[in-house]
Amino acid sequence: xxxxxxxxxxxxxxxxxxxxxxxxxxxxxxxxxxxxxxxxxxxxxxxxxxxxxxxxxxxxxxxxxxxxxxxxxxxxxxxxxxxxxxxxxxxxxxxxxxxxxxxxxxxxxxxxxxxxxxxxxxxxxxxxxxxxxxxxxxxxxxxxxxxxxxxxxxxxxxxxxxxxxxxxxxxxxxxxxxxxxxxxxxxxxxxxxxxxxxxxxxxxxxxxxxxxxxxxxxxxxxxx
Numbered sequence: 001x002x003x004x005x006x007x008x009x010x011x012x013x014x015x016x017x018x019x020x021x022x023x024x025x026x027x028x029x030x031x032x033x034x035x036x037x038x039x040x041x042x043x044x045x046x047x048x049x050x051x052x053x054x055x056x057x058x059x060x061x062x063x064x065x066x067x068x069x070x071x072x073x074x075x076x077x078x079x080x081x082x083x084x085x086x087x088x089x090x091x092x093x094x095x096x097x098x099x100x101x102x103x104x105x106x107x108x109x110x111x112x113x114x115x116x117x118x119x120x121x122x123x124x125x126x127x128x129x130x131x132x133x134x135x136x137x138x139x140x141x142x143x144x145x146x147x148x149x150x151x152x153x154x155x156x157x158x159x160x161x162x163x164x165x166x167x168x169x170x171x172x173x174x175x176x177x178x179x180x181x182x183x184x185x186x187x188x189x190x191x192x193x194x195x196x197x198x199x200x201x202x203x204x205x206x207x208x209x210x211x212x213x214x215x216x217x218x219x220x221x222x223x224x
Contacts, residue, residue: 004028005113006047008038008064009079010056018051021106022113035059039067047074049117051109052096054080069095075116079104097168099219119168119224134203134212136161145206155180156199159192163213163223172220196221 005022009015010033019029030047032038035056050068054061065076076095081102097116100109135144141152143160152160162179163171171179173192180192196213203212214222 002026002028003048003117004030004045006030006032006038006041006045006050008032008035008050008056008061009053010034011053018106018109021110025110025114027113033057035061035064038064042068042072049075049077049113051077051079051113054078054082065096075120077109077112077116079109098170116168134164134206136164143203143206145203145210148206150202150206152199152202153195155195156202159195159199160213160223163221167223170216170219170222175220 003026005027007015007018007022007029009018009031012031012033015031015033019031022029030041030045032041036058038059052061052064056064061078061080065078068074068076075097078096078099079102080099097120098112100112133145136142136157137144141154141157142149143152143157158180159176162176176192180195196215200211200213203210212223214224216222
């Protein structure tokens, strides 16, 4: 069965171009041009991914994202012409899996859709018993990968635990600071960068060919 992509975009010409590119790559699509029509449609349909514009007539994209996340883990890619970082981060905070800034190439959209679906499917597929995985033993600050292990600081361990809770989800620096420093002591986003740098160095010693914690330009960090 072909994956179904719901395209929520009020620019009808752009929506049709994206639809045509997705069809060429073997996807089924549905088009919605008004924000008020999305949630009623979703009560009877279950797309594999939602391509969701931020600025829509009627209900806006962020509100739709928030409502979808109350009941569903369907992957969501936000699209927006508003490139201010706060908008992008807010969309991700509400549960979006990725974002694309306009103007964009339809080929880029197809590539992002494939990447998010692939990542989602990997996260939902049980790992073979003999597959080497990153493990956090209980009651200590050790992290293991195969027969190797290294010790993390308490802050590094907490960062890794937060990131590993939702693989593939992008966390902004502010979100990570809220998780690590609930009282928001005298820290700033560079403090998080420093801890991430040290964490990545230690993880690289365990698995030089793996990049577990990735930077997402302008947005934050994610675990893969």
